[in-house]
Amino acid sequence: MNEPLLRTDTAAMLETRQVLKRYKSGSTTLEVLRGVDFRLPQGGFTAVVGQSGSGKSTLLHLMGLLDAPDGGEVLLEGRRIDNLSAVERDRLRNTAIGMVFQAYHLLPELTAVENVLTPLLIRHSIWNWFTRRRQARLEAEELLDRFGLAGRLHHRPRQLSGGEMQRVAIARALITQPRVLLADEPTGNLDEESGAGIIEALDELNRDRGLSIVLVTHDAGIARQARSIVRLTAGRVETVAPAA
Amino acid sequence: MYKLLLCWRYLRTRWIALASVISVTLGVATMIVVNAVMAGFANEMQTRIHGILSDLVFESHSLSGFQDPVWHMEEIERAAGDQIAGMTPTVAVPAMLSFQVRNQWVTRQVMFIGIDPATHAQVSDFGQYLQHPANRQQLSFDLREGGYDTIDSQSPTETPTRPALEHAGWPHRRMRVERERLWKERMEAQADQAGPTRPVDQQVEAVLAATPADEPANNNSETAPTEPATPALPPQNPFQAARPEPQGRTMDPAREQFTGIVPGIGLASFRNREGIDQFLTLPGDDVKITFPTAGTPPKAVSDTFTIVDFYESKMSEYDSNFVFVPINALQRMRGMIDPQTGIPSVNSIQIRLKPGANLNEVRDKLRQVFPADLYAIATWRDKQGPLLSAVDMEMAVLNILLFLIIAVAGFGILAIFFMIVVEKTRDIGILKALGATAAGIAGIFLGYGLFLGLVGAGAGLALGLGITWNINQIRQAVEWCTGARVFDPSIYYFFQIPTIVNPATVGWIIVGAVLIAIGSSVLPAVRAARLHAVEALRHE
Ligand SMILES: Nc1ncnc2c1ncn2[C@@H]1O[C@H](COP(=O)(O)OP(=O)(O)OP(=O)(O)O)[C@@H](O)[C@H]1O
Numbered sequence: 135m136n137e138p139l140l141r142t143d144t145a146a147m148l149e150t151r152q153v154l155k156r157y158k159s160g161s162t163t164l165e166v167l168r169g170v171d172f173r174l175p176q177g178g179f180t181a182v183v184g185q186s187g188s189g190k191s192t193l194l195h196l197m198g199l200l201d202a203p204d205g206g207e208v209l210l211e212g213r214r215i216d217n218l219s220a221v222e223r224d225r226l227r228n229t230a231i232g233m234v235f236q237a238y239h240l241l242p243e244l245t246a247v248e249n250v251l252t253p254l255l256i257r258h259s260i261w262n263w264f265t266r267r268r269q270a271r272l273e274a275e276e277l278l279d280r281f282g283l284a285g286r287l288h289h290r291p292r293q294l295s296g297g298e299m300q301r302v303a304i305a306r307a308l309i310t311q312p313r314v315l316l317a318d319e320p321t322g323n324l325d326e327e328s329g330a331g332i333i334e335a336l337d338e339l340n341r342d343r344g345l346s347i348v349l350v351t352h353d354a355g356i357a358r359q360a361r362s363i364v365r366l367t368a369g370r371v372e373t374v375a376p377a378a
Numbered sequence: 379m380y381k382l383l384l385c386w387r388y389l390r391t392r393w394i395a396l397a398s399v400i401s402v403t404l405g406v407a408t409m410i411v412v413n414a415v416m417a418g419f420a421n422e423m424q425t426r427i428h429g430i431l432s433d434l435v436f437e438s439h440s441l442s443g444f445q446d447p448v449w450h451m452e453e454i455e456r457a458a459g460d461q462i463a464g465m466t467p468t469v470a471v472p473a474m475l476s477f478q479v480r481n482q483w484v485t486r487q488v489m490f491i492g493i494d495p496a497t498h499a500q501v502s503d504f505g506q507y508l509q510h511p512a513n514r515q516q517l518s519f520d521l522r523e524g525g526y527d528t529i530d531s532q533s534p535t536e537t538p539t540r541p542a543l544e545h546a547g548w549p550h551r552r553m554r555v556e557r558e559r560l561w562k563e564r565m566e567a568q569a570d571q572a573g574p575t576r577p578v579d580q581q582v583e584a585v586l587a588a589t590p591a592d593e594p595a596n597n598n599s600e601t602a603p604t605e606p607a608t609p610a611l612p613p614q615n616p617f618q619a620a621r622p623e624p625q626g627r628t629m630d631p632a633r634e635q636f637t638g639i640v641p642g643i644g645l646a647s648f649r650n651r652e653g654i655d656q657f658l659t660l661p662g663d664d665v666k667i668t669f670p671t672a673g674t675p676p677k678a679v680s681d682t683f684t685i686v687d688f689y690e691s692k693m694s695e696y697d698s699n700f701v702f703v704p705i706n707a708l709q710r711m712r713g714m715i716d717p718q719t720g721i722p723s724v725n726s727i728q729i730r731l732k733p734g735a736n737l738n739e740v741r742d743k744l745r746q747v748f749p750a751d752l753y754a755i756a757t758w759r760d761k762q763g764p765l766l767s768a769v770d771m772e773m774a775v776l777n778i779l780l781f782l783i784i785a786v787a788g789f790g791i792l793a794i795f796f797m798i799v800v801e802k803t804r805d806i807g808i809l810k811a812l813g814a815t816a817a818g819i820a821g822i823f824l825g826y827g828l829f830l831g832l833v834g835a836g837a838g839l840a841l842g843l844g845i846t847w848n849i850n851q852i853r854q855a856v857e858w859c860t861g862a863r864v865f866d867p868s869i870y871y872f873f874q875i876p877t878i879v880n881p882a883t884v885g886w887i888i889v890g891a892v893l894i895a896i897g898s899s900v901l902p903a904v905r906a907a908r909l910h911a912v913e914a915l916r917h918e
C-alpha cells in the first residue's frame with residue numbers, strides 16, 4: 135500500500151465527498167446521488183437506510199469501486215480511491231473491501247469452500263496458490279466452521295438454504311481480511327430468525343475484530359443494531375442518527 | 379488460478395461446447411487424412427513418372443532426330459560427366475498399333491519408342507515394370523519360353539490376377555499357329571468342296587476345345603460367331619499390300635518371331651470387376667505397327683512385330699500409350715541410318731544422374747553447350763511440370779476448402795462462447811466484484827478456447843492418424859459392408875491406397891486449428907472483460 139496522503143488519526147475508514155451519480159436513459163436524466171457526504175469512522179458500524187430507489191445500493195457500489203461517481207470523491211483511509219487505475223481498483227476490491235449482497239452472488243459451479251476461496255484464487259498466481267493452498271483451505275474451513283457450516287463445506291450453493299448461502303458469502307468477504315465490509319441488504323431475502331443470525335454475526339465481527347461495516351437495509355429494526363444510522367433522501371444524506 | 383478452476387468447472391457443466399470440439403476434431407482428422415492420401419498419390423505418381431522418364435531428357439525438336447548419338451554422348455560426358463551415372467539413346471515416334479482379336483482388328487494410337495535393351499534399364503526403372511522375371515534382370519527382345527508372372531510382381535496380392543499369362547510366350551505362339559493352320563485348312567476344304575468335310579471339322583473342334591481359355595470371360599460370346607453356320611470371312615489383313623513379304627524364304631511362325639516389342643499392358647488388357655486382368659493379346663502374338671519414316675516428307679510404313687513382354691508402370695497414361703522396340707530395328711525401318719557412313723540418328727538421349735546430383739544445374743550446364751534452337755534439354759520435372767503443378771494446386775485448393783470446415787467450427791465456438799458469456803454474466807460480475815481484472819476474465823475464455831482447440835485438434839490428430847494408418851483395412855470394411863468398390867485398382871493400378879504423413883503438414887493443421895479456436899474465443903472474451911460490474915451483477 136502506498137502511504138496515504140492525508141493520513142491522520144481522525145482519517146475515516148471510508149468517506150465520500152459530494153458524490154454525484156446520475157443515470158441517463160434517453161432524454162431524461164435521473165440524478166440518484168446529488169452530493170453525498172458520508173463518513174465511516176475506523177471500526178465503525180453504520181447502517182444506511184432509505185426508501186427503495188433512494189440510491190443506497192448505488193452509494194455502496196461507488197464505495198466498493200464497482201462503479202465510478204460522476205462527481206465527488208471516494209476516500210479509503212484518507213486516500214482517494216475512485217480515480218485509481220482499473221487494475222489498482224481491482225486490487226483494492228480484492229484486498230481491502232469485502233462485499234456482501236442481498237442475492238448472495240455465489241458461483242453456482244463451485245462448492246461452499248471453493249466459493250470462500252475464490253478471492254484468494256483471484257489474488258494468487260497458479261504457482262503462489264500451490265504453495266499456500268493448504269493454509270488457505272484451513273482458513274476457509276475455519277471461517278465456515280465459525281458460521282456453523284462445518285458440515286456443508288462441499289455443498290454447492292444450490293444445495294444450501296438462503297441463510298447458509300449468505301453466511302458463505304460473508305465468509306468469502308472475510309477471507310481476504312478486508313478493512314471494511316460493505317453489506318447490501320444481507321438479510322433482505324431471509325426470514326427474521328436467519329436475518330437476526332446474520333446481523334449478530336456482523337455485530338460480533340465489528341465488536342471483537344474492530345471490522346468497519348456499512349450495512350444497507352430498509353428494516354428499521356435491523357438498522358437500530360448498528361452504531362449509527364444514515365438516511366438517504368432525495369439523493370442526499372439527510373438524517374444522521376448516531377447510535378445511542 | 380481461478381481461471382483454471384473455472385475453465386475446468388465450466389467445461390464439466392457445458393457439454394454443448396464439446397459439439398464445437400467435435401467439429402474441430404472432424405476437420406483436423408479430414409485434413410490429415412486427405413493430405414496424407416494426396417501426398418501418397420502425388421508421391422506414387424512422381425516415382426512412377428520419374429521411373430519412366432530418366433532424370434534428364436536431351437532431345438531434338440524434329441522427329442527425324444539428330445545424327446551420331448555416340449558423339450553427342452561424348453560431348454555430354456565432357457560437359458557434365460562427373461554427375462552422370464548413365465545414358466541411353468532413344469527414338470520415339472507416334473505410331474498406330476493394330477492387332478487381331480478373334481476376327482476383329484483392334485487399332486490403337488501409340489508412342490513407338492526404340493530403346494537400347496543393354497543400357498535402357500540403367501537410366502530408368504524400366505526393367506522393374508516387365509512381366510517376365512528374366513526380363514526384369516536383363517531385357518531381351520526374344521520371345522521367352524513361358525514363365526511370365528501370373529501374379530503382379532509389384533503388388534502384394536496372393537491370388538493370381540493374370541491367369542492368362544501362364545501360357546504366354548512360345549507355347550501360346552505354337553498353339554495359335556496350329557489353330558490358324560487348322561482353320562485355314564477347313565476354309566480351304568470348304569472352298570474346294572463347297573461343303574464341310576467332317577474329319578477336318580472335327581479336328582478343328584477338338585483343337586479349339588483343347589485350347590486353354592486365354593480369355594475366359596469372352597468364351598461364351600465368342601464361340602457362337604465362330605460356328606461355321608454362316609461361312610466366316612477369312613481374316614483380312616489390311617497391311618497385306620503395304621508390307622512386302624520377306625523374300626527368299628517364308629518364315630515358320632511356330633519357330634521364329636518377328637522383331638520383338640514390349641507394349642504397355644494397358645494396350646493389351648483390361649481389368650474386369652473381379653480384379654482379374656483380361657488380355658486381348660499375349661506375348662507370342664503378332665501385331666502390326668504403322669509409323670512414319672524419317673524421310674522428307676515422312677511416309678507411313680508398317681511392319682509386323684511379336685509381343686515379347688508387357689510393360690506396366692501403373693501410370694495408365696503410359697501403360698496405354700507406350701510400345702518399346704529395339705532401337706536399331708526402328709532406326710533401320712525408319713531409314714535413320716546414313717547409307718554412306720552407317721551412322722545412325724536418334725530422337726533423344728536419356729540421362730540418369732548420380733544420386734544427389736543437382737538436376738537443374740546439370741540441365742543448365744548442358745544448355746550452355748548445346749544450342750537451344752537445335753536441342754531441347756529438360757528435367758523430368760520440367761516435362762511433367764503442368765501435371766505436378768496441377769496436383770500441387772489441387773492440394774492447395776483442397777486444403778483451403780477443408781480449412782474452412784475448421785473455420786466453421788470456429789464460428790461454432792464463437793456462438794457457444796457468446797451464449798456462455800450471456801448465461802454467466804452474473805458470475806462475471808461476481809468475479810469482478812471480488813477483484814478479478816479484465817485481463818483475468820478474458821483469460822478464462824481464452825483459456826477455455828485454447829483448451830477446446832487442443833482437445834479438438836488432439837482428438838483430430840489421433841483420429842486422422844488412425845484412419846490414415848488403417849485406411850486400407852477401412853476401405854476393405856466399407857467394401858465388405860456396401861458391396862461397392864470404393865477404390866478401384868483398375869483405375870489407379872495400385873492395390874493399396876498410398877499414404878504419406880508429413881509431420882510439418884500435420885503440425886500446421888494443428889497449429890491452425892488451435893489458433894482458430896483461440897481466435898474465435900477472442901470476441902466473447904473481450905465482451906466478457908468489458909462487462910460493467912454493477913450491470914452484470916443485476917443480470918438475471
Ligand atoms: N443502470 C441504471 N440505469 C438507470 N437507472 C438506474 C440504474 N441503476 C439504478 N438506477 C436507478 O437509480 C435509483 C437508485 O437505485 P438503487 O438500486 O441504488 O436503489 P436502492 O436504494 O438500492 O433501492 P432498493 O432498496 O430497492 O435496493 C433507482 O431509481 C434505479 O431505478
Ligand SMILES: [Mg+2]
Pocket residue numbers: 190191192318
Ligand atoms: Mg438496493
